[in-house]
Amino acid sequence: MTSPLLEVKDLAVQFRTMDGTVRAVDGVSFTVDEGEILGVVGESGSGKSVTVMSMLGLIPQPPGRIVGGSVSFQGTDLLNTSKRHLNQVRGEEIGMIFQDPMTALNPVMRIGKQIAEAILIHHRRTSSSAALSRAVDLLRLVGVPQPESRVHQYPHQFSGGMRQRAMIAMAIANDPSLLIADEPTTALDVTIQAQVLDMLRRAQAETGAATIFITHDLGVVAELAERVIVMYAGRIMESGSVRTIFTSPRHPYTAGLLNSLPSLEHDTETLTPIPGSPPNLLVPTPGCPFQPRCEIGRDREICTTTRPPLVEVASGHESACHFTEEVLAR
Amino acid sequence: MSLLDGPEPVLADRPPTAALPAPDEPSIGHRSPLALGTRRYLRNWLAVIGGVVLIAVLLTAFVLPLVMHLDPYAIDLRHTRRPPGHGHLLGTDGTGRDVFARLVYGGRISIGVGLAAAALAIVIGAALGSIAGTFGGWIDMMIMRTADIFLSFPSIVVVIVLAGIFGPSVWMLIVALGVFVWPTTGRVVRGVVITVREREFVQAARAVGAGRGWLITRHLLPAALSQIVVIFTLTVANCILQEAALSFLGLGVQPPRPSWGNMLTSAQGVTVISSMPWLWLPPGIAVALIVLCVNFVGDGLRDAVDPRQQSGRQS
């Protein structure tokens, strides 16, 4: 078995705020193999974005702080490497796609120039005209119509879906081995979402890059990802293959998420949301963060006192719960 | 500062997502906006110091004469241009008047003019700004274009023209200053009106049947008030500065009425500058000090009212 492309171990990130310290990421570990598509699911505040941002050192260091862990990419710990190496990796080996392309792109710079920039940063000997023509090719690849003229346009002249395609083009410009997409379709219309997802899938297939796909939408994960990790309160609750997780979840949170989905097959009169509200990350609990809302753990003392470790419950399937068997039973 | 507002980011309507329940806001603690604002203000030590000094100056200007005997008009031709001492805390001026007394009374006038002009500007600005914001369309455009033009006319020039034609006077000064400084307030109030108008809760309130008056008093005014207070403070600073310059040029408060500005007029001669610093240092420092303090307070208020201001801690 070849070593994984990316190995995150015990990553912990904190934010200092006016009201205290927020533990945004509280001991997260996972791996990504070459060419694999990993989905990261969680609600707002679960720490999914912060995790990937801190991997690349994109968290503003005050007020944020990486307080522990390692991010091993192609053998080097990105958290402990030189600025130079980090800049080399960014954009070349790891490509990022951000959530809102309107703000993520420089509004007063032409799209072509921004894409070409991604190339020129890492290939200084390329001429700007060569980089620009490559930008045209990339735009064509991601399905932007009339790329030769579009390449000279500004972001506000593109539609939302096209802007996101341009971001994808920018991310794959240097053939990275890892693509990170942070909620790339959240800011788009549902109809455009499908197109962009499709484009992402094709981009991934073309480049053979591993992909980390962050979303709060379970449907998207089911469609796109091979493996998925479920995050809550800055920790991983469950991880495994999409099929296993969706058919037999072993964590109450995952089960709750799946249960709250309205079904297309049966008639449902009422929706079953997960009761309660997300945790206050200022006040860390010694036990399981999901406990207050958990059917199983609500009255169990161990759930309030001891943090459940992430353990393997089946081959390639991990869960952080004291009572994974019970979840299976229900 | 609307020139520095960028375009609003365009977000498509967020689609309903398949998965997750809508979370309630985790409660951090119950603090009223006033308490939060005060706390933020007090953490800005420049603003606090500024506030303290400002109060001290105001007390000196307005309360001291009630306690101490000060006559800024008493001429004494036997003791002209004397340095500090002999019963004159800051010496005497060209006609033997007590400089300290003139400083204190001049403060009343300079600050008073500043306050009056700023108040006038606020009234005009609030009125025109709310009209512009409420009605929108070409009324809005007309008012804002006019505002732009008013804003770019330097008040010094306006007062020069008016003073030249009609002769200088304090009231003309106040009106001229107020009339040319209103655009800043106008713009702010208009901004608030537009924001409030488009907020969903206004539409919600309307849907429930709230009338215009209720909307204005319960929603508009509180939102606008904090902004107006900030603008008022900064406008006062500006007006005091302008009055000083104009009185210095002889276009504002006329002697023998003292004003910090006209106390400096005599300092246009080289002799006065070099050998009689007590004549020009006190009023100059006084203006600088009070404008500085008002600016600190204004900035502090601005940050306290809206900590998301991206200009940072002090600007």
Added chain:
Amino acid sequence: MGAFFVRRILTMIAVFLLITVIIFWLVHMAPGDPVSRLIPIDEYNAGTPAFIAQKRHDLGLDQPLIVQYFRWFGNAVQGNLGYSVASGRPVSSMIGERISPTIELMGLSLALGILIALPLGILAAVRKNGITDYLATVVSLVTISTPTFFLGIIAIYVFSLKLHLLPSSGMSNPNDGSPADLVRHLIMPVLILGLATAGQLTRYVRSSMLSELTSEYVRTALAKGMPMWQVLFKHVLRNALIPIITVIAIFLPGLLGGAVVVEQIFAWPGMGQLAVTAVTRQDNSVIIAFALLVSILVLLSNLLADVLYAVVDPRVVLK
């Protein structure tokens, strides 16, 4: 694009005409005999009542106001701005000889102001809440709060009277007039006005930079592997300068206001000093001409700001 400018220029002309009407009306309200403003003063003083009445007729002062307005306007456009009540000289030549010192003062001060404000504002924003930021904020607050003329007086005190380094007034020494002499006279006025300008501009530069620094595209650029300093120059600065350029254009009339004060302190022979003296002497013809010039400056700078904004910011959609 062209239609936009045509419309703006037309609006500008319309506003200018409106202003001239206001000025004319103000003048009409002014005390004093209008004839004295329109013919050389010695002629006026020497003239008999019949002569003056004849002049009044010739000048059309017995005509309805509208006609008078057009006549006055027509004259002004041709360069005839009447005669100074105080000196008897034609106003146009008085202005002519005074305009270039003022432009010189304003231009150099603006340049100095920008040269100080840009690096200071950028550094302050980049090292927010650091020493540079603190210093920049304090310096700019102090220069904004201190009246310009007071700064001028202090400068004269220090540099002219105590250190005997620089001349305290005028544009040049009549006995000298060499370039070095001219420069020595320039230093203090430009320094003071430039500092005042820098004080105001620094806040804008800092504010604009800060606003851009928190933009998402900064993160995108970093994610592409660009080192921070490059991001600053290639993305942040370019974006931050857009509103600054407009601010500078709008600032020009304010600069004139500052110049008026500085000219007074340093006896700089420019338009400002002329205007202030005219007030003391109630020399209305000069004041009117001054008002017209300032109006033109204001309108032109507004137009310039609009043009620059449209040219520099591709997001601006011109209707």
